[in-house]
Every structure is written in structure tokens, then in C-alpha cells.
Amino acid sequence: MSESGAGEREIDSFAANSALLRVGTGTLAGPLLTRVVGMMLARAECPVDRLDDAMLICDALGAHACAQSADGHIEFTVHTRSGSMELRVGALAAGGAQRLIQATSLPGVGAVLEPIADQVRVEKSATGPGEELVLDLGFGRRASQASPNGTRSAPGEPAAGGPADQSLPD
Amino acid sequence: MSPTAQAINVETHDIELALPARAENVAIVRHAFGALGEAYELTEQMLSDLRLAVTEACTNVVLHAYPEDVEGPLEVSASIAEDQLTVVVRDHGRGITPRPDSPGLGLGLPLIASLADTVQLGRDEAGHTEVRMGFSLRHLGESPSGGQE
Numbered sequence: 001m002s003e004s005g006a007g008e009r010e011i012d013s014f015a016a017n018s019a020l021l022r023v024g025t026g027t028l029a030g031p032l033l034t035r036v037v038g039m040m041l042a043r044a045e046c047p048v049d050r051l052d053d054a055m056l057i058c059d060a061l062g063a064h065a066c067a068q069s070a071d072g073h074i075e076f077t078v079h080t081r082s083g084s085m086e087l088r089v090g091a092l093a094a095g096g097a098q099r100l101i102q103a104t105s106l107p108g109v110g111a112v113l114e115p116i117a118d119q120v121r122v123e124k125s126a127t128g129p130g131e132e133l134v135l136d137l138g139f140g141r142r143a144s145q146a147s148p149n150g151t152r153s154a155p156g157e158p159a160a161g162g163p164a165d166q167s168l169p170d
Numbered sequence: 171m172s173p174t175a176q177a178i179n180v181e182t183h184d185i186e187l188a189l190p191a192r193a194e195n196v197a198i199v200r201h202a203f204g205a206l207g208e209a210y211e212l213t214e215q216m217l218s219d220l221r222l223a224v225t226e227a228c229t230n231v232v233l234h235a236y237p238e239d240v241e242g243p244l245e246v247s248a249s250i251a252e253d254q255l256t257v258v259v260r261d262h263g264r265g266i267t268p269r270p271d272s273p274g275l276g277l278g279l280p281l282i283a284s285l286a287d288t289v290q291l292g293r294d295e296a297g298h299t300e301v302r303m304g305f306s307l308r309h310l311g312e313s314p315s316g317g318q319e
Contacts, residue, residue, distance in 0.1 A: 018189070018190065019187065019188070019189045019195075019198065020186075020187070020188040020189075021185070021186070021187050021202075022184075022185065022186040022187075022188075023184070023185050023186075024184040024185070027209060028185060028205070028206065028209050031205035031206075031208065031209050032185060032187075032202050032205045032206065034205070035198075035201045035202050035204065035205045036187070036198055036201070036202055038201075039197065039198045039201050040198065043194065073184075
């Protein structure tokens with residue numbers, strides 16, 4: 001890791017509710033990412049069911065992102081706004097974003113990222129070669145994918161609507 | 171060598187966290203170091219001392235690094251090599267200078283010095299102010315602080 005400080009580019013234009021986490025390949029990505037994202041979403045008054053969804057995404061990305069790294073490190077950039085969060089994962093090797101999406105799929109369940117996030121897209125890395133996986137997670141008036149009885153619907157099913165559909169934490 | 175130190179030697183990871191230098195973000199750093207400690211199975215006392223030292227250094231950045239109307243970054247990095255955990259808290263502010271009007275009690279740096287095995291105050295190659303703390307993973311849990319916060 002560079003001693004000059006990660007986030008040189010990002011920090012210069014940091015919004016108030018942003019964080020950059022850079023980790024070497026290994027087992028730390030998941031635990032650290034969940035802590036950072038959890039704190040930021042809690043501060044943004046994210047409902048607990050969507051917070052749970054975000055933790056699931058973080059666990060999945062933390063477990064698999066480092067294997068797709070372009071340079072041996074992974075940067076997670078988190079931006080929270082009113083009612084939404086953007087999570088960028090980079091820099092990934094060419095094709096790494098799609099491989100990461102596939103790697104996070106669960107046997108018998110299927111894709112994890114796409115059904116939970118409002119948007120999943122691949123962008124070219126802004127800082128060099130490679131690409132970034134970008135996930136948008138809304139938590140405003142949009143309800144999570146939970147049924148009124150507190151059970152989670154299967155990924156891929158349409159999201160339920162209305163505050164009454166928010167589930168209790170798992 | 172303790173089992174903890176042996177485990178840490180097996181895998182070496184670097185982390186770096188960059189946030190706006192705001193008081194509420196100190197909690198995020200502290201929380202992240204909790205994850206670091208759990209991942210490496212640090213003892214409760216080791217983790218407590220580490221988090222306290224890092225919290226003090228980050229608080230110094232929030233309080234002193236930037237003028238009140240200027241927002242700048244708070245950067246924290248950690249790396250482990252053999253039996254040494256090195257934590258660097260960095261800012262892009264005005265440096266460490268005597269401040270008669272300081273809102274704090276002036277206990278931050280002495281506290282860090284008592285918790286860390288080594289402390290270096292200085293600037294990196296880019297001229298950014300940094301506090302570099304070294305923690306011996308063999309002795310971290312034996313600090314006289316007793317892990318009290």
C-alpha cells in the first residue's frame with residue numbers, strides 16, 4: 001500500500017458522507033466493509049431491513065472482491081445521501097465485475113447483488129486500468145424485499161411496497 | 171510468542187481508511203479497528219489500547235488539523251509486519267504546533283505515547299502531517315493502562 005495515502009483523488013472532492021476503504025487481498029475486506037457501511041447507513045437513518053440487505057451485500061463483496069482485484073488491493077468507496085447509498089468496488093481486472101457478480105451468486109438462490117441493490121452497473125475505473133462495480137441501494141420510501149410476515153422474499157421477486165412491508169431484523 | 175502473534179504472522183494485510191475529518195467519523199475508524207482486532211483475534215485489552223490510541227490521534231485531527239471553516243480528510247492506515255502493528259493517522263492540515271487556545275486538555279499525545287510502543291510525529295513525502303504509532307503485538311496486552319477507556 002502506498003504510504004502517500006489512499007484516497008488522494010477521492011478525498012479532494014469528498015462529500016460529507018463518504019468513506020474510502022482500501023484493503024489488501026485477504027480476509028479483512030468483509031469485516032471492515034460491513035462495519036464502515038453499517039455505521040454510515042445507521043447515521044443516514046437507513047431502516048433496519050435495508051441495513052440488513054446492505055450487510056448481506058458487504059459480506060458477499062468482501063468475500064469475493066479481492067479475487068478480482070486488478071492490483072492486489074480493493075477500494076470500496078461509500079457515499080450516502082438522503083435515502084440512498086452508492087458503493088463502488090474497484091479497481092477490478094478486466095471482466096472482474098461480471099465475475100464478481102457471478103461469484104456472489106448462491107447455489108439454489110441465484111444472484112445476490114442484483115435483486116437486493118436498486119442498480120448494479122459496471123464502469124471503467126476513473127483512476128487507471130480496470131473497472132469498477134457500482135451498486136446503488138435505496139432506503140427511502142422504497143420498501144425492501146420483505147413480506148409483511150417478516151420473511152424475506154426470494155431474490156428476483158419484485159420488491160414489496162409501503163412501510164408496512166418492512167420486516168423485523170433477521 | 172503468543173498464539174495471537176503467531177496467527178498474525180501467518181497473514182499480513184494492509185488497510186487504509188479515508189474519511190472527512192469530522193467528529194462522527196472517529197467512531198467509524200474506531201469501529202473499523204474493532205473489526206481489525208476481531209479478525210486477528212487480539213485480546214480485549216490489546217484491542218482496547220489500540221482503539222484508544224487511534225481514537226486519540228483521530229480526535230486530534232478533527233480538533234486541530236483544520237481551521238473551523240475548512241473541511242479536510244482524515245486518513246488512517248494500518249499494516250502488520252511480523253510482530254509489529256503500525257498505525258498511521260494522517261491529515262492534510264496545518265501540522266502539529268503548540269496551541270494555547272486548544273479546546274482539549276493536552277492529554278492526547280501523552281496518552282498515545284503511553285499506549286503505543288513507538289510514536290513518531292512528522293510528515294510524509296507529500297508533506298501531510300502524520301502520527302505513526304507502532305504496537306508490539308507481543309507486549310500490547312501488557313500495557314499498564316489496563317485497557318480502561
